[in-house]
Amino acid sequence: MFSTFVDRPILAGVISVIITVIGIVAGLTLPVAQYPEIAPPIINVQATYPGASAQQAYESIAIPLEQEINGAPNLIYIQSTSSTDGSVSIDATFAVGSNLDAAAAEVLTRSSRAEAKLPEAVRAQGLEIQKSSRQRLGNVVLYADPSTGFDELFLANYAETQVIKPLRRVTGMGRIVNFSNMRYAMRIWLDPAKMEALALSTETVLQSIQAQNAQITTGSLGKLPMDRATPFELQLVTKGRLTRPEEFGNIVLRANPDGSVVRVSDVGRVELGSEQYGVTSNFDGKPSATLGIFQNPDANAVEVMNGTRATMADLAERFPPGLRYSIALDSTEFVKEAIYEVVRTLFEAILIVTVVTYLFLQNWRATLIPTIAVPIALIGTFGPMALLGFSFNTLSLLGLVLAVGLVVDDAIIVVENTERLMAEGMAPKPASREAVNEIGGPVIATTLVLAALFVPVAFIPGLTGQLYNQFALTIAISVLISAIVSLTLTPALCGLLLKPHAKDGPRKTRWWRKPLDGFNVALERSADFVARTIGWLSRHIVLTLAVFVLFAGATVLLLMQRPTGFVPDEDQGYLYAEVAMPLGASVQRTEAMNARFGEVLRARDDVDHTIGVSGRSFLADTVAPFYGFNIPVMKPWDERTTTVDDLIRDMEERFKHDPDGQVRIAAPSPLPGLGSRGGLTLEIQDRSGNGGLGLAQTASTFIEKIRALPGVANATPTTDWGVPQIRLDIDRAKAEQLGVPLARLFEALGTYVGSSFVNLFNRFGFVYQVYVQSDASGRRLFQDLEALTVLNAQGEPVRLGSLVQAKFSTGPTAVLSYNTYPAIEVAVTVAPGSSSGTVIEAIEALAEDLPRNSSIEWSEIAYQEKIAGNVAPLIFGLGVFMIFCFLAGQYESLRMPLVILLATPLAIFGAVGFLALRGMPLDVFGQIGLLLLVGLAAKNAILLVSFAEDLRRQGKDALEAAQHATRMRMRPILMTSFAFILGSVPLAIASGAGAGARLSMGTVVIGGLLVATILTLFVTPVFYVAAERLRGEGATASAPGQGETGKEEQGATA
Structure with a gap:
């Protein structure tokens, strides 16, 4: 049948041209990505309880929400982080392939059921529920020339009002995190001494602001129905919400009998400040507003960052003079470079295959024929790839690289068989007919064997299936197209291009024929x-x-x-270097250490620039004054001889014995969307639900054992237990005796020290929050707190020092939970030369000796690796079984x-x-x-x-x-x-x-x-x-x- 194409070369050529044209058109539409869509969908829920401790936020917000969200369809695990600033972040992670919109709707519904159980202050601010990804695509920073006078507060809010809004409209954009979180707020700083002198309570201040800063609707004059006609209908307008600090300062707190009034400005000062303080950021040592860019789980990373670059370039044309921006980190540069390297490898492979083919065939005409077949088969693969929703990614392109050696096989076999028959004396066309008739069956058989091997892989679910899928099907498609080309175009070209063998040719005397x-x-x-x-x-x-x-x-x-692993770590051109100061250290100390660390990094020849954040932990993704981190962005790969591993080793050695603090360094996750860092993520749980110091002690002992395991470079808890705290024991009986209502006592303590959210105001086209708090004089030391007063029922001031006793204690930097149990998360770094699979097995063996109420679970990449380890033998066995069945039927x-x-x-x-x-x-x-x-x-x-x-x-x-x-x-x-x-x-x-x-x-x-x-x-x-x-x-x-x-x-x- 296939010998027909020897006599119909135009038909054979048309078939190949159609395959090529379809492939070229499809290839222009294929997106570029590092990997297929392998990240499990994550729905993030965020809430804030102003002034609350991490434990209070966990008990008041995280527990009610987790109890409702847990059990959602396709949920594989749920984890929460409650920070010392009262914020709570809950990540609900769903199985790979789950419908993202359905997951978001399910979490929204379940969170709504939990809202009634949340504190009023939390409900007033609302829950933020969004599709999320653990993969940080990049960082956009705003910074200013020193002459402008733009401070970090201005930069952060300019980013909030003028940059973040248009960036959110970029297709595929997920979360945008403003690391400084310095959103404008009306801050009313009370002077405790003046409050006492004027016999005012915080309760009075809060109620007055609520009453006098309210949105008022006044209606209209002359609006129907009326008893008689009126010439006009006029809407009434009056001042409702206040907008400026001086207006809040004029709020009346009390009218005195002598006709005088006490205003807010009489007991404190008002300024347009920030919601949160304590987190600062810099770019190459200059104050900046740093934005973290995240994609939606189902978005294409390269397209999101391309959209980000285009949007920022457009916005920059309207920036105030002296304001600058930089795409300080773009993780997709690694993707583009990696794809470029694979494409270059593809062309190298084609060249090598051509040379090898010539070495064996020793005839440039015979070599040309399979060389023509290779690009047709590869380009033709793009069409089915587009129909299947594939992309140009590491796996599909690796499949094409390896397909080069496969697609040339079939053409080589046909050409070699034709050459053999011609050496026996046959003419080119008869030899081509005979060759394709002889070899057609084996070519079809071997092609179908490979298809039988790879096609079942397409039906394997989960992340492992996604990893195998595009690689396997890309090869299967290319091999099928190769078989078509080899049985149509190749014999036709053999008949046209090959020349009869001469019995004695002068070419044998040429020097290059001797080897x-x-x-x-x-x-x-x-x-x-x-x-x-x-x-x-x-x-x-x-x-x-x-x-x-x-x-x-x-x-x-x-x-x-042989040790096993999931995916190899890669040099992605940047890393995360966290600074951990002594627990309880101020953010000023952290800033100094972080600045010194950044200077050391920027002094290196292989580092392009640095992004620094102080007052925030990267490992735990929580706010704490004694944490900070730098992101050193290295120069392009072709401009340096060192690797990320070299930088890690140098910095760890440099700061190993630093007296000011510790440096913890982590590479980014090798799989986008599966965690924010590389290595293994372990969750040590307290199944009794108590958590606290007992869990911390168990985890500490277990972590020391992990560090001693062979193959473990380090094991670091993402949270620390031992943060200095002052525990206040309130003498409730004495408070009742002195006529101090406990509610008033709690409100005064929370307002003076923690801050109280009052209500909202409008400014710059946005809605901002109003907070009341003591100025620094009332909350610097414990003695300041003791000097604060609260009014009793008779209006007499009572010192807080007479009602509270202080005890020094310790607590956590953040409270974590995993699958609704209190947990401590551990970042495990696998030593070079060791495998993650071996380390996982060793840690699980250690866990058998944990106390009865404690257990471990894996999350992020380690969780997926455990699942993949169970699937791999099934995939391999299924492939062998399919080949056996096909061959049994064939023979x-x-x-x-x-x-x-x-x-x-x-x-x-x-x-x-x-x-x-x-x-x-x-x-x-x-x-x-x-x-x-x-x-x-x-x-x-x-x-x-x-x-x-x-x-x-x-x-x-x-x-x-x-x-x-x-x-x-x-x-x-x-x-x-x-x-x-x-x-x-x-x-x-x-x-x-x-x-x-x-x-x-x-x-x-x-x-x-x-x-x-x-x-x-x-x-x-x-x-x-x-x-x-x-x-x-x-x-x-x-x-x-x-x-x-x-x-x-x-x-x-x-």
Whole structure:
């Protein structure tokens, strides 16, 4: 059938042109991403309880919300962080593939049910519920020239009012976090001494502001219905909400009998200040407003950052003079660079494959034909990729790189067979017809085998399925298109381009032919050696089987001993360096330490600039004055010789014994959307629900044991227990005796020290909040607090010092929970050369000795790795099973599939052995490579077995057929295998952005296919002979479909 295209080359060309054009059009629409959509959907809920401690916020906000949200459909885990500033953040993480909108609606509904249980101050400010992602795409910073006088408060609010609003409209934009959180607020700073002198209570101040700063509706004069007609209808307007500090200062607190009044300005001062204080940011040491850019879970990161850049460029044209901005961090630069590296590897692979093809075919015309087939097959793959919703990402492009060696195979086989027939004296066109008729069946068989191997992967759910999916289906599609091109265009080109072989050509006398002739002689002698060895091994089947069993046993042993991992860490061009000061340190001390750290970083040649934030923890994502962090952004990969790992080691050594504080450094997560940092995330839970100091002590002991484990570089709790606190014990009986209502006492204490939210005001087109708090004189030291007064029922001042007793205690920097249980989160860093899988197993073994009420769970990448570890054997087994079933149907035999699949252990042995030699773990990319090796090893074995079967049908005995088939197919097998192997070398020696994935994949496929190719030439023919002898030496092979039953009938008839 396929020989038709030899006589109809235009039809063959049209088919390839249509495939190419569709591919080009589709390729222009494919988005670019680092990975497919692998991040689990996250819905974030945020609330704030002004003045509350972390424990109070947890008990008042987190617990009611978690109880309602827990149990939502497809929820895999829920975690909350309650900070010392009274803020609560809850992340509800859903299974990969869950509908994001449905998840958001479910969380919204459940949160609404919990609102009635929340404090009034929390309900007044409302809940913020949004789709979220753990992946920070980048940072936008605003900074100003010193001459402008723009301070951080102005910068933060300019960003809030003029920058964040348009950025939110960027397609795919998720959260935008203003790290300073210095949103404008009307701050009323009370003077406790004046309040006492004028016998005023905080209660009076709050009630007066509420009454006199209210939105008032006054109606209209002359509005219907009226008893008689009126000439006009006039709307009444009066001053409602106040807008300026002086207006709040004029609020009347009390009218005295003498006609005088006491105003807010008489007992304090009013200013347009900030909602929150204590978090500052800088860009290269200059004060700045720093915005964290997050994407929606289902958005494309590159498109979001491109939109961010375009929006900022447009906004900058309207900035005030002296105001500047910078895209200080763009994590998608790594994505673009990694994609560029893969694309470059793709072209290198094509070039190498072309050279290898010429080496074996030794004819530029014959080399040109498969070279033409490669781009057609690769470009043609883009069409189905677009239909399936794929993108150009690390996995799909790696699939295309490896597909180069596969798509050239089919064309090489057709060309090589044509060349062989022409060497026997046939003309090009007849040779092309005969070649495609001979080779068409094996080409279709090997193509369908690879499709059978990869297509079932598409139905595997979850994150692992997403990782395998695009890689596997990209290869399957390219191989299918390659088969079409090889059976249509390739024979047509053979008939058109190839020239008849001359018996004596002058080309053999040319100097460059001598090494090629030497190569041919070596190849022929090697084929003879292999054939003789097959004969010897066939006479010593037991010995051959014993050696094979040893290889299989060694393969199992290597697999058991090889450490496992999920995905390799990558040099993404930046990292997070957290500064941890002594617990209880002020934010001023943290700023000084963070500034010194930033100067050290900027002094390095490989660091481009730094983003500094003081008063906030990156690891715990919580606000605390004794935490800060720097984000050093390194120079582009081609402008430096160092890596992120080098920077980490240098900084850890530099600040290891720093007297001011500790430095904790973490790389970003290698998988976007799965956590904000690399390494493993462990949750130590208190199942009794008590939490507190008991959980902290258990966690501390357990963390010390983790640090002592081999393969663990460090284990750091993201929260600390031991923050100095003052516990106030209120003498309630004495308060009653002195006539002080407890509600008034609590309100005075909360207002003076913690601040009280009153109501709202309008300014600059926004709605802001009004807060009342003591000025610094009333809350600097404990003695200041003791001097505060509260009015009793008779209006007499009572010192707080007479009603409270202080005890020094300790507490947490933040209160965390995981799956509704109090928890302490631990960031575990895996040591270089060790594997995450081994560390996970070791920690789980340690956890068996935890107290009965304590347990551990994994989150983020570690959680997904645990799931993936259970799925990988299923994927591999399913692939082998599908190949077996297909081959059994193809040959109508159970013996032939076994003979072919016996090459699989050899490929795995080579792959795992090469990983061991390079000290690399078997991660997800290596597992994908193993799956590919099953198909590649089977493909070579199919070529040998198919030709041996043809020779058996011609009457040759099993050994003769096996030897002759090996001689005939050894050149194309070596040619296609070494084209694939050498084409994968750029992967195995990769460096730069995204090198980790390429190294893992390249090492596995090169090692596996190299060993499998060499040993398959011996093992497969020998086992074929053994299988034929078991079936009966006198029987001849049947055509596919006749089956073993038909063969037995032939023997009986004979």
